Amino acid sequence: MYPQVAPQRGYARYLYRRRGTFHFRIKIPQDLLQAIPSPELIKSLKTKDRKLAQTEVNPYVQETQEVFTLLRIGVLSPTQAQERLYTILQRKTASELLLRLWKSLLL
Incomplete structure (x- = not known):
């Protein structure tokens, strides 16, 4: 038989790691593929920390x-819908915004 895989909880199924960095990835539902030309959306979360990535996603x-x-x-x-998805994926993560604020306070 096939090995049993525990189901992923929460939004962890939308996380994947590439070269040590976590990314948000979501597949476009089958019924929306004609409206959204890409089969999936991907956004780097720019973190190597799993707990932070789980929050950021x-x-x-x-x-x-x-x-x-x-x-x-x-x-x-x-x-x-395409414009809104583009805007969502271009947005900075919360940790990026905090880092930018922290750096500006130090200068």
């Missing part, structure tokens, strides 16, 4: 899921 998951829902019910057009 939450807003990205929530906001992308919201876009998927709004697209499904017709509130967003495909173009609007």
Whole structure:
């Protein structure tokens, strides 16, 4: 038989590690692939710390899921959904913003 794999809890399933750095990754649902041209979305969380990555990934998951829902019910057009997803992925992580603030306070 196949080995049993414990299900991932919470948003951990949206995390993956590449060269030691954690990334947010979400697959585009099958029913939305015509509206969103990419099969998945990826965003570097710019951290090697798993606990920090688990915290950082939450807003990205929530906001992308919201876009998927709004697209499904017709509130967003495909173009609007793509623009919103682009904006979400371009946003700085909370730790990046805190680091920038900390550096500005030191200068």
